[in-house]
Amino acid sequence: MQGMGEAGETCPFEFNFDPATFKVGDTVSYRVTGSLDGFPFAGTLLEVHEDHVIIAGDPNDPSVRYTGTRESRPVVDHAQI
Template identity: 70%
Template structure:
């Protein structure tokens, strides 16, 4: 894939939960059968103890609650 070689990842993710803000791109993880796969999302809400993110900003119903850490974790049951 283009951009995935020597130049590294074509995305820029915020990995500092202390600076998370709405609109930031993050790399997140999912528990269960999807564990180990990387996912990319955009933060919709930032709270003291969790975030709400989406993997599809064009789908208003696509919202997932996740932990607030460098790579947020979404429970498999919450995946939209």
């Protein structure tokens, strides 16, 4: 997300990029496979498991939840979107 705004503008999010310290409520930058590959997305962790995380996909709709990999920038399969 760096460099996407105007000069001197900082990102409004504070991300956790350390999967070893992920906890519920953390904001993460996640990626989506397929046609959305390369676009950055931001979401809040709802659940943290040993091998995956559950990400809130829409802050206005709590039913939108994505399962992502547990890595510095979780990967969500495009089929979930």
